[in-house]
Amino acid sequence: MDKITTSIITIGDELLIGQTIDTNSAWMAQQLNAMGIWVHRRVAIGDIRDDILDALAKESAVSDVVLITGGLGPTADDITKPTLCEYFNTRLVQHQETLENVLHIFESRGLPILQRNLDQSLVPETATVIENKRGTAPGMWFEKEGKIYVSMPGVPHEMKGIMEDYVLPRLAKDFKTPAVIHQTLVTSGMGESFIAERLVAFEAKLPAHIKLAYLPSYSLLKLRLTGFGKDKLSVAAEVSILFHQLKDLLADITVTDQDISIGEVLGNLLKEKGKTMGTAESCTGGLIASWITAVPGSSAYFKGSAVTYANEMKVKMLGVKPETLQAHGAVSEATVQEMLTGALALLQTDYAIAVSGIMGPDGGTPEKPVGTVWIAVGNAKRTVTVKYQLRYDRERNTQMTAVYAMNELRKLILE
Amino acid sequence: MDKITTSIITIGDELLIGQTIDTNSAWMAQQLNAMGIWVHRRVAIGDIRDDILDALAKESAVSDVVLITGGLGPTADDITKPTLCEYFNTRLVQHQETLENVLHIFESRGLPILQRNLDQSLVPETATVIENKRGTAPGMWFEKEGKIYVSMPGVPHEMKGIMEDYVLPRLAKDFKTPAVIHQTLVTSGMGESFIAERLVAFEAKLPAHIKLAYLPSYSLLKLRLTGFGKDKLSVAAEVSILFHQLKDLLADITVTDQDISIGEVLGNLLKEKGKTMGTAESCTGGLIASWITAVPGSSAYFKGSAVTYANEMKVKMLGVKPETLQAHGAVSEATVQEMLTGALALLQTDYAIAVSGIMGPDGGTPEKPVGTVWIAVGNAKRTVTVKYQLRYDRERNTQMTAVYAMNELRKLILE
Incomplete structure (x- = not known):
C-alpha cells in the first residue's frame, strides 16, 4: 500500500463537555506521522452506543487504520467494549493473560479485587489482545474487511505504552509507509503575514510534495517544512536544501532550527x-x-x-x-x-x-x-x-x- | 427545536501532525454545554479541500449547528475561505467594515499593510460577517438547508471573542435549548473501581436523564453528575438532591464539591x-x-x-x-x-x-x-x-x- 490513512477516534463524554483536553490524539499523530502514516481525521464522540457505531463505520470507510482510545474503564459509563462486540459481531470471552495481569496489579498494590476489575479481562473473541503493562485494560486489535481497528484505554501513559510496545512496531511491519521529513524553524519578532511576504518566491518554487506551514505559538512563530516521498534519503536531501534556504531568508529572526521549546x-x-x-x-x-x-x-x-x-x-x-x-x-x-x-x-x-x-x-x-x-x-x-x-x-x-x-x-x- | 446537536470542525494540519494541542474545542464545548447545547462530535481535519468539503457534508448531516475554527490566516496554507465559497456556492466579496478593522489594526500597531492582510476583508457573499475585535480575520455565519455553519479563526482569544460577542448569544436567541445541570465532586485517595463499588446502589437508582461520569485527573478523581430536562429549576433540584447523596457517600475522600483546580x-x-x-x-x-x-x-x-x-x-x-x-x-x-x-x-x-x-x-x-x-x-x-x-x-x-x-x-x- 502506498499511503496509509488513519483516523483517530477518542471516546468519552468528558471530551465533549470540555472537561478534558485531548492530548492523546496529538501524541498519537506525532508518532504516526514520524513513520509516514498520515492521520487525516480525528474524531471525538461521547460514550453513546449509536455514536460509536456510526463513527466506526464512517472512519473505516475513509481510512485504512482506525485507532480508538477511551471508554475501557471499569465503570458503568464505559461502554466501548460491548459496542465493539456489536460492531464486530462477536462476544466477550475471558482472556487468561489479562486476568493474570489484573490479579498481579492488584496483588502488588495490596488492594482487594472486585468483580468489575476482573471483568477487565473480558475481551471480544475475535480481537488480538495487546498486553497493557501499565494498567488493567488491555489493548485490542481487530481486522474487518481489510481495515485495521485498534482499541486502547484513554489513560495517556497506558495508551502510550500499548502504542510503543505493539501498535507502532506492528504497523511499521505490516505496511510499506512513505517517508515523511519535517524540519521546523522557530522565529520571533515578525508577524505571520510579513514573513509570508518575504517568502513569496520561496513558497512559489516549492514542489507539490513539500509543504510549508505557519504555526503561531505564543509570541513565536514556527515554520514547518514537510516533505513526502518514496525514498527517505532523497526526500531528506530535498527538504534539507530548502530548509537551508529558508534559514538564510529568515536568519535575522531565527530562534532555533529545531522543533524544541x-x-x-x-x-x-x-x-x-x-x-x-x-x-x-x-x-x-x-x-x-x-x-x-x-x-x-x-x-x-x-x-x-x-x-x-x-x-x-x-x-x-x-x-x-x-x-x-x-x-x-x-x-x-x-x-x-x-x-x-x-x-x-x-x-x-x-x-x-x-x-x-x-x-x-x-x-x-x-x-x-x-x-x-x-x-x-x-x-x-x-x-x-x-x-x-x-x-x-x-x-x-x-x-x-x-x-x-x-x-x-x-x-x-x-x- | 427540542435538542440542538452541534459538531465542531477544527481545520489545520498542525492538529493532525500533533504539533498543536486543540484547546479551542474544549472551551467551545464547555460554553455550549452550559447553555444546553450538546456537542456530539468533534472532528479535526487538515488544510485539504476535499477533507474540508467532506467534513462539512458529514457533520451537517448529523448536526443542527456546525462550528468551524481555523484555516483563516493570511498565508497560503489557509484554504478554508475559498473552500467555504465552493461549499456554499458563492464567491468572495470585499466587506467594508472588515477592511476598516484591518486597516485600523495595522495603523494602531504602526505596521505597514500588505495585500494579504487586505485580503482578510474578502468574505463569501452569502455569509453574515461577524466582527473580530481582536484580530483581522472575521467570523462568518452561514445558513443552508436549515443548518447553521459558523467559521471562526483558530487563534484562541479571537475565537473566544467571536463566540462570546455573537455566536453564543445568537444561538441562545434562535433556539429553545434544554436545561443541563452539572455538579462535580473531586475526590482523592481511592481508585475508580472502589468508588464505583461503593456507588453501585446510588448508580442503579439514577433516572435515565441523569448521568454519572468518572473523570480521572492526575491523582484525583472527578465525579460528574449531569442532568438534562425541559425545566431548569426542576432538573437543578433533582441533581442537587442526588449530589448531596453522592457527597454523603464519599465524604471521607472528598476534596471539593466544585469543579475547580x-x-x-x-x-x-x-x-x-x-x-x-x-x-x-x-x-x-x-x-x-x-x-x-x-x-x-x-x-x-x-x-x-x-x-x-x-x-x-x-x-x-x-x-x-x-x-x-x-x-x-x-x-x-x-x-x-x-x-x-x-x-x-x-x-x-x-x-x-x-x-x-x-x-x-x-x-x-x-x-x-x-x-x-x-x-x-x-x-x-x-x-x-x-x-x-x-x-x-x-x-x-x-x-x-x-x-x-x-x-x-x-x-x-x-x-
Missing part, C-alpha cells in the same frame, strides 16, 4: 557556553523556572529561583529597596533592575531573568493597565530591560511573559 | 481561614507556585517561593544543613523537613510546602529510583512528611507531585 533552546545555549542562570519572578509565579526545569538535565545550568510574589519578599529575598517600590511601584523598570541584581547575587549565576507585571483580570490602574509587564535580563556586566503591554487573559499574559523573558535572555547571551 | 481549593481554604502560604521547591521547579498564582487574587494568601534546584541554594536560601544533605541526600525526609522549616522562616507564612524528588528520566539510583519524591507540609507547630514512588514520565511525575503536595497541605489545614 524556548526552554530547551535557552538550556542548550547555556550548556554550550558553560554558563548558569536563575530567575526572580513576581507575576509569572515560578512558571519560567518550571519551564526551564521541565527539560531533563537542566540542573547543569539552572540553580534556582526567588518567586517573590509579595513585595516584602522582593525586599527580603532580592534586596529590592523599599524606596524603589515606594517611588516606582512593583511593576517598574527600577524594580525589575533591582530584582535582577538581587537574583544574580543570591543565586550566584552567570545570568538571570527578572519579571514583574500585572496579569489580570484585576490589579490594573490607568497608568499601569492589566498586561503591563517589565522584564530584565542580564549578567553582572550588562542588563537589558523591556516593557510589554499584553492584551490577553491572565493565563496567556503569564505564558507570553515567560516566552518573551526567555527569548530576551537568549538574545543577550548571543550578542 | 486543587490550586483554587487550597486558595479558597486559605482565604477562608485568613492564612498565608509559600513553597520551597526542588524537583517541581516552581510548578506548585505557578499553579497557585494562576488563580486570580492569590496574592492575598501566597507570599512566594524558594525554588532551590541546586543543593547550594537549599543551604543558602532555606538554611538546609550541609551535613543533612551529606548524610541523607537532597531527596530525603530530613532534607524536606529542613526545607519546610527554612521556607516558613524565610517567607514568614502560616503554612508552607516543601518538595524534593527525582523526576527522571535520569538521576535515579537503586536506593532512590526515578519517581522517588519526599513532600513536607505544615506550619510552625506541626508538619507532615510523605514519600511517594511515582511511576510515570518526567512531566507527569512533576505534575503529580504538585497535586499530591497541595492536597497534603489542604488536609493538614483542615485537620
Whole structure:
C-alpha cells in the first residue's frame, strides 16, 4: 500500500463537555506521522452506543487504520467494549493473560479485587489482545474487511505504552509507509503575514510534495517544512536544501532550527557556553523556572529561583529597596533592575531573568493597565530591560511573559 | 427545536501532525454545554479541500449547528475561505467594515499593510460577517438547508471573542435549548473501581436523564453528575438532591464539591481561614507556585517561593544543613523537613510546602529510583512528611507531585 490513512477516534463524554483536553490524539499523530502514516481525521464522540457505531463505520470507510482510545474503564459509563462486540459481531470471552495481569496489579498494590476489575479481562473473541503493562485494560486489535481497528484505554501513559510496545512496531511491519521529513524553524519578532511576504518566491518554487506551514505559538512563530516521498534519503536531501534556504531568508529572526521549546533552546545555549542562570519572578509565579526545569538535565545550568510574589519578599529575598517600590511601584523598570541584581547575587549565576507585571483580570490602574509587564535580563556586566503591554487573559499574559523573558535572555547571551 | 446537536470542525494540519494541542474545542464545548447545547462530535481535519468539503457534508448531516475554527490566516496554507465559497456556492466579496478593522489594526500597531492582510476583508457573499475585535480575520455565519455553519479563526482569544460577542448569544436567541445541570465532586485517595463499588446502589437508582461520569485527573478523581430536562429549576433540584447523596457517600475522600483546580481549593481554604502560604521547591521547579498564582487574587494568601534546584541554594536560601544533605541526600525526609522549616522562616507564612524528588528520566539510583519524591507540609507547630514512588514520565511525575503536595497541605489545614 502506498499511503496509509488513519483516523483517530477518542471516546468519552468528558471530551465533549470540555472537561478534558485531548492530548492523546496529538501524541498519537506525532508518532504516526514520524513513520509516514498520515492521520487525516480525528474524531471525538461521547460514550453513546449509536455514536460509536456510526463513527466506526464512517472512519473505516475513509481510512485504512482506525485507532480508538477511551471508554475501557471499569465503570458503568464505559461502554466501548460491548459496542465493539456489536460492531464486530462477536462476544466477550475471558482472556487468561489479562486476568493474570489484573490479579498481579492488584496483588502488588495490596488492594482487594472486585468483580468489575476482573471483568477487565473480558475481551471480544475475535480481537488480538495487546498486553497493557501499565494498567488493567488491555489493548485490542481487530481486522474487518481489510481495515485495521485498534482499541486502547484513554489513560495517556497506558495508551502510550500499548502504542510503543505493539501498535507502532506492528504497523511499521505490516505496511510499506512513505517517508515523511519535517524540519521546523522557530522565529520571533515578525508577524505571520510579513514573513509570508518575504517568502513569496520561496513558497512559489516549492514542489507539490513539500509543504510549508505557519504555526503561531505564543509570541513565536514556527515554520514547518514537510516533505513526502518514496525514498527517505532523497526526500531528506530535498527538504534539507530548502530548509537551508529558508534559514538564510529568515536568519535575522531565527530562534532555533529545531522543533524544541524556548526552554530547551535557552538550556542548550547555556550548556554550550558553560554558563548558569536563575530567575526572580513576581507575576509569572515560578512558571519560567518550571519551564526551564521541565527539560531533563537542566540542573547543569539552572540553580534556582526567588518567586517573590509579595513585595516584602522582593525586599527580603532580592534586596529590592523599599524606596524603589515606594517611588516606582512593583511593576517598574527600577524594580525589575533591582530584582535582577538581587537574583544574580543570591543565586550566584552567570545570568538571570527578572519579571514583574500585572496579569489580570484585576490589579490594573490607568497608568499601569492589566498586561503591563517589565522584564530584565542580564549578567553582572550588562542588563537589558523591556516593557510589554499584553492584551490577553491572565493565563496567556503569564505564558507570553515567560516566552518573551526567555527569548530576551537568549538574545543577550548571543550578542 | 427540542435538542440542538452541534459538531465542531477544527481545520489545520498542525492538529493532525500533533504539533498543536486543540484547546479551542474544549472551551467551545464547555460554553455550549452550559447553555444546553450538546456537542456530539468533534472532528479535526487538515488544510485539504476535499477533507474540508467532506467534513462539512458529514457533520451537517448529523448536526443542527456546525462550528468551524481555523484555516483563516493570511498565508497560503489557509484554504478554508475559498473552500467555504465552493461549499456554499458563492464567491468572495470585499466587506467594508472588515477592511476598516484591518486597516485600523495595522495603523494602531504602526505596521505597514500588505495585500494579504487586505485580503482578510474578502468574505463569501452569502455569509453574515461577524466582527473580530481582536484580530483581522472575521467570523462568518452561514445558513443552508436549515443548518447553521459558523467559521471562526483558530487563534484562541479571537475565537473566544467571536463566540462570546455573537455566536453564543445568537444561538441562545434562535433556539429553545434544554436545561443541563452539572455538579462535580473531586475526590482523592481511592481508585475508580472502589468508588464505583461503593456507588453501585446510588448508580442503579439514577433516572435515565441523569448521568454519572468518572473523570480521572492526575491523582484525583472527578465525579460528574449531569442532568438534562425541559425545566431548569426542576432538573437543578433533582441533581442537587442526588449530589448531596453522592457527597454523603464519599465524604471521607472528598476534596471539593466544585469543579475547580486543587490550586483554587487550597486558595479558597486559605482565604477562608485568613492564612498565608509559600513553597520551597526542588524537583517541581516552581510548578506548585505557578499553579497557585494562576488563580486570580492569590496574592492575598501566597507570599512566594524558594525554588532551590541546586543543593547550594537549599543551604543558602532555606538554611538546609550541609551535613543533612551529606548524610541523607537532597531527596530525603530530613532534607524536606529542613526545607519546610527554612521556607516558613524565610517567607514568614502560616503554612508552607516543601518538595524534593527525582523526576527522571535520569538521576535515579537503586536506593532512590526515578519517581522517588519526599513532600513536607505544615506550619510552625506541626508538619507532615510523605514519600511517594511515582511511576510515570518526567512531566507527569512533576505534575503529580504538585497535586499530591497541595492536597497534603489542604488536609493538614483542615485537620
